Amino acid sequence: MTSKNNNKNLVCPFCSLHCDDISVTTDNNSYKVNEKNNVCSKKIDSYNLNNRSITLPKKGSEFVTLSDALKNIHDLIKGHNETLIINHGVDLSGVRSMLNFASQRNCIIDHVNSKFLYQNIGVVQRTGYMATSLTETKNRADTIIVFGNKILDKSPRLLDKVITPKNSLCLKSKKEVLLIGDFSEKIVKDMKDKCNVTNIKFDLNMTNDLLNATLSSDLKNIKGLSKNNLAKIKKIIDKSKYLVATWTTSDFIKTRNPKKIISSISKFIVNHNKLSRAGCMPISGVLADATSTQALTWMTGFPSRIKHIEETFKHDRNAFNSEILIANKNIDVVIHISTINAGKLKINKNVKNIVLGHPNTSFTSMPDIFIPVGIPGIDYEGIMFRTDNVVSVALKGIRSLKLPTTKNILDRLA
Amino acid sequence: MITQLKSGNVYDPHNKVFNLKKDIFIQDGKIINKKNIKFKIDKVINCTDKIVMPGAIDLHTHIGGGKVNIARLMLEEFHNEKDPSYDSSAIIAPSTLKTGLKYIEMGYTTCFEPALLPINARQAHAEMADIPFIDKGGYALLGNDDYFLNLLKNKSSQSTINDYVAFILKATQSIGIKVVNPGGINAFKFNQRALNVDEKSKYYDITPREIVQKLTRALYDLGVPHPLHVHCSNLGIPGNFLSTIETIKAANGLPIHLTHIQFQSYGNNGDKGFSSAAVEISNYLNKIDNLTCDVGQIMFGQTVTMSGDSMSQHRNHKHAHPKKWMCMDIECDAGCGVVPFKYKDKSFVNALQWAIGLEIFLLAEDPWKVFLTTDHPNGAPFTSYPHLIKLLMDKTFRNDILNQLPKDILNHTILHTLNREYTLNEIAIMTRSAPAKILGLKKKGNFSEGSDADITVYDKKINDIEEMFAHPILVIKDGKIAVENGQIKEYIWGKTHTVTPEYDKAIEKDLSKFFDKYHTMKLDNYIISDDEMNRLVGSPVYVNDCLRKRKQ
Known part of the structure; x- marks a missing residue:
């Protein structure tokens, strides 16, 4: 048992920024995020045990011992x-064991977000690509x-840590931030003190046209964007010395052609590097x-x-x-x-379902077997990639x- | 348990043993002296007509870290190899499993990743931990990170720089320090496209020469065995031998190791503006005591180039084959670039590159100063080492290939005039004893009592030297038989080699402030402890001795 009121620093496993500056107080196996203004507090706190938490293995609706589970x-396998x-x-140790188990039992492995992954890596696998990282963006991107x-919902602290940070190593003036899409007025207003923000409400399907238009010296109206707004965007882009384009693929997934959007952003950035950075x-x-993605790639050559x-x-x-395999009953x-997923797990009754999940895992219907497992970063030490x-x-x-x-x-099942 | 390797022809250059028929004894994973055997010998392996060498050491091979994984991901269509005993990953960007299997099958037992970005160190070690069989280690990249460049800009003392270098070695679990295109990767982030040795970076107002001077001094002062591992300015640019020579001079006589020097030995003579400067570079190599190099030989065929040198890689992306590539700026720390490339034997430039590498090998008077590498996979995958050894040991074989290359290269190389053929002694030096010495691995690359029982046994009766080196009949790692007659006998997991010179912990306070202000992670999270290496990363740490106590 942990001692009461023990202040610790959490390295957060729950989003891909993996912030390590979150102070928590632990108290008899519960914890509380200390920073009240931290936008992530509620999410992190939600993984505390509650009256619906399951901390013992279950077979259907019955509790069973771990050995029985x-x-x-x-037997099922x-x-x-x-x-x-x-x-x-799951963390690195989980991925390593997953691969080991799969190699013993001839299993298939997929990640639930593979459909997003393949939109992004397609660019790397087909054409040129220029990338940058969080700290470079914080310090160098003007x-x-x-x-x-959706990017700000998915990674709430991207704003204060990277896009509008207090400190920046190489920048003397405020960053220019172009928000392309339907952002809330509150976000735009909050950003105004910290950067020069321009919000262009724009249909993301037209991203390719927008980016191409900025390359032209003869500006014309494009669908959904006036010539004046386009000129404003072009001026900001042309002035930049270090430009960063950021997105989350889930924002594009419902557009007509997500791959095309990502390709056009990538091509635009590659082109921009001819004269600038x-x-x-x-x-x-x-x-x-x-x-x-990282661990499977180094262990097999393939990301998923x-x-x-x-x-x-x-x-x-x-x-x-996985979606097709289940749908086709293969x-x-x-x-x-599922050690860090706050969402409801979709249980398809056409197949047998085993869940190794955190105690607060919720399901569309009860799986055949559930074994509660620890959350990396909450219950045990581990490694995750940003x-x-x-x-x-x-x-x-x-x-x-x-x-x-x-x-x-x-490892026990392998 | 005591094992005896009986009556082999032993090559142990460290102990001045060259082709001497003798026995090797192993107990508990270590070499033991016959005089100290107190118990019965449990196993005798007859090594009559066999060549017995310490396990080979590769001191420069890109086997772990972000850029290696980018290459694996990028080159998916190449992952179609059919050998049933491996996964299908391509040998130019192999999985960790395949890396280990291929190395051990060739008798290599220790390998070093030469471009370990400090911020990416945890990943690089985790990848390498998943490579079976071999011991491993890494050289941390410095010289382009904003913290270091600020130290230089602010005229910090050498002692402070030494503290920082020692901290980095400890925090990243590294055995050496490498600088890639000194200052150039950082300058590229500020849109400079070239940086010569005495050219100042626009933002920091610092020259590559200053960076090399400070880092060579730091490693010397700290007593780190491996000298500064330098990927020079102007990689791959015709005429770059001049900046290579200036980089050598920048060390001011202190130890310095120039890596993949083949890529740094280009003249710009002739109607194509590209010629060999191997003679000029070799003259320096032969006359300067503290200068060592590895070659980075190229071989013809498809490969992938990967480097921290984002400035060069971005410049070269137009040569990508197939037409895809990636460059990245990384965390105010460094950068990387991955560009697939096919070396063609019909290409004047590629053929001359091939000849330049061989010239450097053959002009080197002292095999203790030149190391056998292809800069895997930049020049060629490491699996081409047996072929390279044959090129060095067999003049006829070499010239037969040379004669098939574009004739006009003969105006720009002296390779056809070089009659030297390497001996087995020299091969043993440059692949075993010399890399162990330059890295400070006292227990590797030799058969001294107490050394690690990493042993490779070749069949003398195999006439083709390439075949002999490709398929040793026995490979022992830590005293256990890993490979016997081409079959894997047991999976063995190696350790990570490091050095930990002393430093003043005060540097951590300053670094912690820097991280809190400018980074996106805390310093505590950046540091990799021995315990983390062992329990989470999955590779226990072995700390090698420094040469001496810290000087300042």
Whole structure:
């Protein structure tokens, strides 16, 4: 048990920024974020145990011992042909064990956010790409273009840490920030003191036209944007010495052609580097997407959607797409691994479902077997990768519920 | 348990043993002296007609870290190799599993990642921890990070710089320091596209020469065995041998190691404006005691170039093959660039690059000063080492290939006039004893009592030297048989080699303020402890000795 009123620093596992400056107070296996103004406090606090938390393994609606739960999982997998592991977010040790387990049991592995991943990496796999990272953006970017409004919901502290920071190593004047999309007036107003903000309410489907138009010396109206507004944007871009384009793919996923939008941003940034400096900084998902991508890539060569076949991992981004596999009933058993997901897990009753999840995991319907596991960074130490894929953080443990880790469970099952 | 390797032809240059028929004894993972054997010998391995060498050491191979993973991700279409005993990842960007398997099968037991970005160190170590069999380590990149450049700009004392360098070694669990395009990566972030040795960066007003001077001095003062590992200014640019020579001079006689020097030995003579300057560079190499190099030999075929030198990589992206590439500015720390590339034997430039690398090898008078590398995968994947060894040991083989290359390169290289053939002694020096010495690995690369029992046994009866080096019949790692007759016998997990010179902890206070103000993580989170290495990263740390107590 942890002692009462023990102040600790949390390295936050719950979004891809992985902030490490969050003070928490622990009290008998609960904790509270100390900074009241911290926009993430509520989210972090929500992982505290509550009266709906499940801290013991369950088979259907019945509590069972861990040994029984493991035996049941073992039997389920043994009795069926195809097992799919869906990663809803876990630390490096969990990904390593997932791969080891998959190699023993010939499983398929997919990440629940793979559809977003493949929109972004497609650019790297097809063409040129210029990237930058959070600290470079904080200190060097005099101009930042933010495409889409979800980015600030997904990574709430991106604003105060990176886009409008208090300190900047190389900048003498306020940053120029272009918000492209439908941002709230409050956000724009709040930013006004900290940077020169310009909000262009604009249909993201037209991103390619917008960026191309800024390259032209003969400005014309484009759909949804007047010539004057375009001139304003062009002036800011042309003046920039270090330009950063940032987005989160989920903002584009409902557009007509997300790939085209990301490609056009990338092409624009590559082009900008001919005479000036610029970089792309996509913000990845909040379900440890970067951790999964990095670790699977170094261990197999592929970032996701792999299957162990004949002593080696094969990759097929279509054939091993978890959504399609389940929809087509090509899978018998699904193992969901969900240590940091606040959302409801979708349980498809056409297959057997096993969930290794944090105690507050909620489901659309009860899985066949549930084993509560620890949250990396809350219950145990671990490593996760930040959105820019270059920084990884060492997560600490701040409570001691004695929950097994994902690694513990998967290693016992392998 | 005691194992005896009996009657092998032993090459142990560190102990001046060259092709001497003798026995090697192993106990508890270490080499033991016959005189000290107190128990019965449990296992005898007959090594008659076998060549016995310490496990090979690769001191410059890109095997872990962000840029390696970018290459893996980028080159998905190349991950289609069919060998059933491996995964399908391409050898130019292999998975960690394949990296370990391929190295151990060639008798390599220790490898060093030469471009470990401090901010990316945790990832690089985690990747390397997943490489089976080999011991590993990394050189932390400095000289382009804003903190260091601010120290120089503010005229900080050498002692403060020494503290910072020692802190970085400890915090990033590294064994050496590398500088890549000194100051150039940082200058590129301010839109400078070139930076010569005595040219000042526009923002910091600092020259590459000053950076090299300060860092070579720091490592000397701290007693770090491996000298500053330098990727010089102007990589790949015709005529760059002049800036390479100026970089050598910048060390002021202190130890300095120039890496992948082939890429830094270009003249600009002739109608194509590209020629070999291997003779000029080799003259320096041969006359300056404290100068060492690795070659970075190129081989013809598809590969991928990866480097911290974002300035050069961005310049070179137009040569990408296939047409895709990536460059990145990283965390006020450094940068990187990944550009796939195909070296073509019909290309005048590529053919001359091939010849320049071999010239440097063959002109080097002292094999203790030149190391066998391809700068994996920049010049070629590491699996081409046996082929490279054959090129060095077999003049006829070498000239046969040379004769198939564009004839006009002969006007710009002296390779065809070089008759030297490397001996097995020299190969043993440059792949075992010399890298161990230059890295300060006392227990590697030799058969002294107490050294690690990392041993490679080759079959003398195999006539083709390339085949012999590609497929040792026995590889022992830490006293355990890892490979026997081409079959993996046991998975063994290595450790991470570091050095930890002393430093004044006061530097951490200043750094902590810098991190709080300008970084996006805290200093505490940046530092990787031994405990973290062991429990979370997955590779225990072995701290090697410094050469001496810190001087200032």
